[in-house]
Amino acid sequence: xxxxxxxxxxxxxxxxxxxxxxxxxxxxxxxxxxxxxxxxxxxxxxxxxxxxxxxxxxxxxxxxxxxxxxxxxxxxxxxxxxxxxxxxxxxxxxxxxxxxxxxxxxxxxxxxxxxxxxxxxxxxxxxxxxxxxxxxxxxxxxxxxxxxxxxxxxxxxxxxxxxxxxxxxxxxxxxxxxxxxxxxxxxxxxxxxxxxxxxxxxxxxxxxxxxxxxxxxxxxxxxxxxxxxxxxxxxxxxxxxxxxxxxxxxxxxxxxxxxxxxxxxxxxxxxxxxxxxxxxxxxxxxxxxxxxxxxxxxxxxxxxxxxxxxxxxxxxxxxxxxxxxxxxxxxxxxxxxxxxxxxxxxxxxxxxxxxxxxxxxxxxxxxxxxxxxxxxxxxxxxxxxxxxxxxxxxxxxxxxxxxxxxxxxxxxxxxxxxxxxxxxxxxxxxxxxxxxxxxxxxxxxxxxxxxxxxxxxxxxxxxxxxxxxxxxxxxxxxxxxxxxxxxxxxxxxxxxxxxxxxxxxxxxxxxxxxxxxxxxxxxxxxxxxxxxxxxxxxxxxxxxxxxxxxxxxxxxxxxxxxxxxxxxxxxxxxxxxxxxxxxxxxxxxxxxxxxxxxxxxxxxxxxxxxxxxxxxxxxxxxxxxxxxxxxxxxxxxxxxxxxxxxxxxxxxxxxxxxxxxxxxxxxxxxxxxxxxxxxxxxxxxxxxxxxxxxxxxxxxxxxxxxxxxxxxxxxxxxxxxxxxxxxxxxxxxxxxxxxxxxxxxxxxxxxxxxxxxxxxxxxxxxxxxxxxxxxxxxxxxxxxxxxxxxxxxxxxxxxxxxxxxxxxxxxxxxxxxxxxxxxxxxxxxxxxxxxxxxxxxxxxxxxxxxxxxxxxxxxxxxxxxxxxxxxxxxxxxxxxxxxxxxxxxxxxxxxxxxxxxxxxxxxxxxxxxxxxxxxxxxxxxxxxxxxxxxxxx
DNA sequence: GTACTCACG
DNA sequence: GACGTACGTGAGTACG
Numbered sequence: 009x010x011x012x013x014x015x016x017x018x019x020x021x022x023x024x025x026x027x028x029x030x031x032x033x034x035x036x037x038x039x040x041x042x043x044x045x046x047x048x049x050x051x052x053x054x055x056x057x058x059x060x061x062x063x064x065x066x067x068x069x070x071x072x073x074x075x076x077x078x079x080x081x082x083x084x085x086x087x088x089x090x091x092x093x094x095x096x097x098x099x100x101x102x103x104x105x106x107x108x109x110x111x112x113x114x115x116x117x118x119x120x121x122x123x124x125x126x127x128x129x130x131x132x133x134x135x136x137x138x139x140x141x142x143x144x145x146x147x148x149x150x151x152x153x154x155x156x157x158x159x160x161x162x163x164x165x166x167x168x169x170x171x172x173x174x175x176x177x178x179x180x181x182x183x184x185x186x187x188x189x190x191x192x193x194x195x196x197x198x199x200x201x202x203x204x205x206x207x208x209x210x211x212x213x214x215x216x217x218x219x220x221x222x223x224x225x226x227x228x229x230x231x232x233x234x235x236x237x238x239x240x241x242x243x244x245x246x247x248x249x250x251x252x253x254x255x256x257x258x259x260x261x262x263x264x265x266x267x268x269x270x271x272x273x274x275x276x277x278x279x280x281x282x283x284x285x286x287x288x289x290x291x292x293x294x295x296x297x298x299x300x301x302x303x304x305x306x307x308x309x310x311x312x313x314x315x316x317x318x319x320x321x322x323x324x325x326x327x328x329x330x331x332x333x334x335x336x337x338x339x340x341x342x343x344x345x346x347x348x349x350x351x352x353x354x355x356x357x358x359x360x361x362x363x364x365x366x367x368x369x370x371x372x373x374x375x376x377x378x379x380x381x382x383x384x385x386x387x388x389x390x391x392x393x394x395x396x397x398x399x400x401x402x403x404x405x406x407x408x409x410x411x412x413x414x415x416x417x418x419x420x421x422x423x424x425x426x427x428x429x430x431x432x433x434x435x436x437x438x439x440x441x442x443x444x445x446x447x448x449x450x451x452x453x454x455x456x457x458x459x460x461x462x463x464x465x466x467x468x469x470x471x472x473x474x475x476x477x478x479x480x481x482x483x484x485x486x487x488x489x490x491x492x493x494x495x496x497x498x499x500x501x502x503x504x505x506x507x508x509x510x511x512x513x514x515x516x517x518x519x520x521x522x523x524x525x526x527x528x529x530x531x532x533x534x535x536x537x538x539x540x541x542x543x544x545x546x547x548x549x550x551x552x553x554x555x556x557x558x559x560x561x562x563x564x565x566x567x568x569x570x571x572x573x574x575x576x577x578x579x580x581x582x583x584x585x586x587x588x589x590x591x592x593x594x595x596x597x598x599x600x601x602x603x604x605x606x607x608x609x610x611x612x613x614x615x616x617x618x619x620x621x622x623x624x625x626x627x628x629x630x631x632x633x634x635x636x637x638x639x640x641x642x643x644x645x646x647x648x649x650x651x652x653x654x655x656x657x658x659x660x661x662x663x664x665x666x667x668x669x670x671x672x673x674x675x676x677x678x679x680x681x682x683x684x685x686x687x688x689x690x691x692x693x694x695x696x697x698x699x700x701x702x703x704x705x706x707x708x709x710x711x712x713x714x715x716x717x718x719x720x721x722x723x724x725x726x727x728x729x730x731x732x733x734x735x736x737x738x739x740x741x742x743x744x745x746x747x748x749x750x751x752x753x754x755x756x757x758x759x760x761x762x763x764x765x766x767x768x769x770x771x772x773x774x775x776x777x778x779x780x781x782x783x784x785x786x787x788x789x790x791x792x793x794x795x796x797x798x799x800x801x802x803x804x805x806x807x808x809x810x811x812x813x814x815x816x817x818x819x820x821x822x823x824x825x826x827x828x829x830x831x832x833x834x835x836x837x838x839x840x841x842x843x844x845x846x847x848x849x850x851x852x853x854x855x856x857x858x859x860x861x862x863x864x865x866x867x868x869x870x871x872x873x874x875x876x877x878x879x880x881x882x883x884x885x886x887x888x889x890x891x892x893x894x895x896x897x898x899x900x901x902x903x904x905x906x907x908x909x910x911x912x913x914x915x916x917x918x919x920x921x922x923x924x925x926x927x928x929x930x931x932x933x934x935x936x937x938x939x940x941x942x943x944x945x
Numbered sequence: 946g947t948a949c950t951c952a953c954g
Numbered sequence: 955g956a957c958g959t960a961c962g963t964g965a966g967t968a969c970g
Contacts, residue, residue, distance in 0.1 A: 659965080852958070861961085863961090
């Protein structure tokens with residue numbers, strides 16, 4: 009047991025945020041050589057920490073130390089005064105991804121890393137200082153922040169890390185003209201433009217100090233304000249007494265800020281050379297790595313400039329012993345959980361996995377939590393397992409199995425660690441776990457996701473499910489979930505799995521996740537995808553979790569009425585179809601329909617597909633209908649209605665959550681190869697819009713009482729990206745001039761004026777424009793436009809003649825894919841193209857995919873960037889972001905906030921490419937609003 | 946479980 | 955000269 013903090017001990021408190029900003033501004037904008045990740049502030053921060061550790065020798069060295077950070081969210085001071093720090097600009101874009109890295113750096117140096125939601129670093133420093141002073145110890149605050157000077161005295165002093173100057177009561181007096189205990193009074197009067205503390209107008213530090221010296225303290229001054237001789241000053245103090253009192257509350261630091269740890273846990277520890285060198289190497293700090301290695305007498309790891317070959321990377325993971333489940337622990341009591349949590353806090357990193365009763369995060373209940381802190385070091389915390397063979401308790405609910413902690417208690421213990429920004433939580437598809445825990449009141453902070461890491465590295469090569477990743481990268485076969493819960497009809501839920509069996513499975517998942525993280529993390533920078541992971545993938549976790557939990561309101565009655573109408577229409581159509589066919593058959597069976605059409609009725613339209621079955625696709629049926637056949641025309645009608653009914657009007661009401669009364673889709677971040685999201689359960693990205701009948705389904709997506717649905721979508725975003733990446737002067741100019749892009753294309757191709765253009769000509773040009781994005785082919789265009797293939801090919805030839813840059817872009821992209829095995833978007837997203845060097849027909853598909861990926865992918869990147877920035881931009885409005893449909897964002901807003909929302913969201917969306925990329929064409933966002941999605945679109 | 950069809954961008 | 959083909963998704967239904 010460590011000794012309690014007290015007399016003879018010396019606590020150093022480092023103001024982490026000040027370190028970061030100082031490092032950021034003091035250094036040029038350094039980037040990591042391998043991938044361009046901005047890293048200057050982290051480098052400066054690490055150098056300062058290292059210097060601090062090296063200097064920490066001699067009689068004045070600390071026995072205890074901690075680095076304290078500001079938590080990113082708002083603090084209680086915003087409740088006192090909403091404008092507090094309101095005029096402070098947001099941190100620079102290239103600094104933001106560095107914040108979590110400075111926490112990692114602190115842990116790598118084995119120094120305690122502290123931050124608390126709702127409090128500023130200054131408050132925590134105050135509380136620790138008071139506690140340490142009261143315990144009889146000494147405190148040195150490493151900072152030059154004047155706001156901390158009120159703490160000086162009684163064994164607490166400050167140290168300016170840059171000037172190397174001690175700050176004691178005398179220096180504080182020099183600065184404020186009063187002793188430390190009256191500093192807050194002076195600050196309350198003088199105000200602070202940087203923090204937007206109002207103070208008293210026209211009174212600065214000099215006057216404030218003079219007044220406080222004269223009247224003793226602020227309250228006496230305000231009470232006796234009428235005695236002040238100078239009339240203007242007197243009036244100011246009388247008029248602004250309340251504002252001054254508020255200012256005092258803003259600047260005053262509170263010794264009673266809650267701390268959930270003891271001072272003794274801050275005892276100074278030697279860095280673990282291995283962990284520290286791993287971090288520094290990963291950051292590619294060459295000089296510092298060598299210096300640290302020298303100090304520990306170990307060989308400095310080599311930092312290469314070139315990405316390591318895949319074969320070089322494999323042995324690192326192979327060095328670990330195979331996964332051994334025998335050492336897994338089941339946590340059944342508080343003491344055991346407390347030990348694990350202490351270990352996690354100390355390591356600052358844990359792999360976590362939640363087990364639940366189902367796959368729907370909005371309905372499933374938590375059954376258990378598994379944790380892993382290292383190879384073979386994993387535990388399972390069962391919380392909701394039901395007893396074997398017990399049908400239920402007196403109240404009809406299933407009885408809990410024995411040997412489990414009370415869930416409420418366990419969650420209360422987990423909460424501070426999971427919410428601690430200084431402890432990294434690694435998950436596989438951690439959005440799922442975030443949502444489950446959020447419903448239990450835990451907002452996880454500092455999360456990483458191995459699924460998204462794999463997606464950044466391997467999109468296009470394979471999928472990113474855990475079992476697949478474990479086999480590919482760890483050579484490990486996971487226990488299939490089927491082995492525990494079965495499948496099909498006899499499937500049970502996870503709560504019914506015996507705890508011991510569940511523990512092995514769950515803890516293994518956590519260990520696999522832990523191992524995958526260690527495998528992928530260094531690879532991200534080696535493969536130059538760390539930036540796309542940090543800026544395009546990781547931010548989606550919280551943004552989407554919030555959107556999914558918000559959900560969208562659906563008018564079930566409207567859908568049910570549509571379903572009934574559809575059922576009647578279908579029955580009538582079925583009768584008609586059977587009469588035309590001369591007998592009854594299943595209209596929904598393509599096989600039966602094909603036989604009726606082509607065998608019995610003898611229509612033309614041969615076989616297709618590997619199975620030899622007739623194709624009865626809309627394309628085929630439309631051709632037959634055009635020849636004058638009624639039956640296929642009626643079948644098309646029937647199919648249209650059947651689709652709307654089964655997929656939408658019947659299915660959507662089943663997805664309404666009984667607790668929220670809303671529909672909560674789930675977005676897969678790593679589902680599509682190009683960076684697009686995919687929406688499932690239900691898919692809200694394919695709600696009909698192209699036909700009037702289908703569009704009525706959108707009327708069922710409604711706003712809450714007093715609210716409106718607001719929709720903003722990018723206009724022609726993919727063509728704009730094409731104009732930029734392929735550098736097509738005519739296209740760029742057209743977008744800059746805001747003219748009709750398809751008409752312009754037609755005009756250029758066919759030599760006709762834009763004014764009074766034949767709609768048919770414009771339609772053809774539009775089809776070609778889209779075709780280009782898809783990797784155009786004569787066959788495809790011919791089919792799309794229903795024109796002869798030769799004609800389509802002639803169009804394409806003309807198009808390439810008029811816009812030769814397009815061909816050059818296509819050739820360039822394919823060459824890049826062939827050479828590198830991947831293509832990249834403007835924003836650095838990497839999409840692998842494994843099939844590109846194949847021969848034969850398959851190569852065509854791979855080429856088209858390679859051409860399309862950078863365009864579709866860049867559009868996906870842009871809307872992701874907008875989504876990542878949106879929550880902060882609209883935080884002050886009574887609005888919520890609900891849906892993303894590739895180029896569209898759907899919101900719900902209080903009526904009075906609609907205009908503000910449109911203005912702000914449009915600004916965020918139109919500026920989303922910047923500052924990373926300055927596009928040569930403007931991005932334009934169209935907006936609409938209404939009582940429902942149909943009106944808003 | 947696979948094939949077909951069709952809704953979206 | 956032939957091969958096949960527009961890019962990216964998810965879900966419902968039939969059928970083996």
